[in-house]
Amino acid sequence: MADPYRARAPFAPWDRRTLPGLFDVEDTARRVGNYKWAEMKLFEALGGWVATVPELDVKMRLGTHCYKHAWHAELWHKRLPELREMNPDRLAVPANDAMVRFVEALTEPEAPDQTIEKLTGVYRVFIPRFIAAYTYHLNGTSEITDAPTIRSLKLILPDEFDDWRDGEMMLQSLIETPEEAARASAHQLRLESIMIEAGGIAGPGTLGSQ
């Protein structure tokens, strides 16, 4: 065995993490607050919709996904005090008014024959936006100073991908006619338009500036 007292490099040769990151503490806290608000709105909507969808398989999936997004909201809630925000509710706000309108439009469908619209909003618009925002954050933040956020992102992202796949497959199995495809597209277009205005889950700059 090697001499345990021999000086070793503090970072192993395969550890290529670097210090620089795109976000300072305040930026990170603001983004995390926006994430928490958005995850909250998503889990509340999924919970509310369970009773309004007649398709039994969809009903059960929405119930399952509801918890996952609640857990994400909880992870962000717990991260905020670590980012010097001792009142986590203060930053748990929508990024802007357009995000508020987006959630209003997302949660508009209620009738039992609107499952396609409900799923389109969540799985073709909202969740892809989460995946994009979280991936950008993961790739851009400091790998050393912001390791706790990275850990949360790495726990959350697989859930988002799994739920997106579940939702997309449910949609593909529900959409049986060109008219239904058009309904999904029209709703997606409407929501995407508002989301573009919002600039993403964390507002303009969610994916950096081009």
Added chain:
Amino acid sequence: MRKFLPADQLARDERFNTITMQDRFNDPRSALGTGDAATTTAGARQKFRLTPERRDASDGARGLMHGIMVGEIQALEGAGRTCWDFDTAGVAKTSSTGAHSAGAAQNPSGDMDVPFALKLDMARQCWDEARHVEISIKLSDWMGTEIGQFAENTVLFAAACSSDPVLRLAGVNCALEGLAIDVFTTMKEFGDLAGDPFLEFCEDWMLADEVTHVKMGSDWLRKVTENDPERRKKALDFQAVVDKLFSYGGTRSDSDESPIGLARRFRALAGFTDDEVEAINDVSVQALEERRARGAAARASADPASATST
């Protein structure tokens, strides 16, 4: 999507049929039957616990499993609605520029905001109940039952429609999830006696979740009403009403005349005191007596001579 969805608006596919609770209990295939089936012709007491020895055990167990399935669907829906129907305490209802956050402006619950952590628990319950629906569908299939073979009544969801979240916790988590502890324990024992390890295994897992849900409900009930004794009393009164409703005809008690036993050990784990369990037993035993009286009256009107022999 509106806040507060009435029970008659629950979305179901074409296989489901809704009936009243009384009609469901009077379904001759039901293990919870409350008519004369529970007494001998002379009105003498007879064992009616759901065990494989009962002549109608097969249909009874299937009907009960189907009832569990639709109950789990409603419990899932109820927990989900509690996530949606109420605003979250402390969270801004407006954006930084003043726009209302979704739903806040049309919430008829007034100032009945719920703590964030309570909502997280309800979301967790959604996942648990969704799993229970999955489990009970697979168990129903295993037992040879099709979805919709038995009818559904929506009383459970109705208990989850209160405009006060604390009453929902009392009615659903404390009363109905408490009943679920009794039902799952009885079904677990049924699986054991019937030599069905698959049934016993699954019921045991669901039982673990229900103990958690009851504990969750009673903890929140105490916490939210800590400084509001009037609201707490209202909630406990509502819990008693729901307990009585689901003790109709003496459905569950320590007596072998009840199809479902009281799972005292698991109820204790969930936080029920001995006095609370005793109170539920008393309500159910009283309902049993009422059932006997109804049976005796029915027999007397059919054959006045037999009335003297009971």
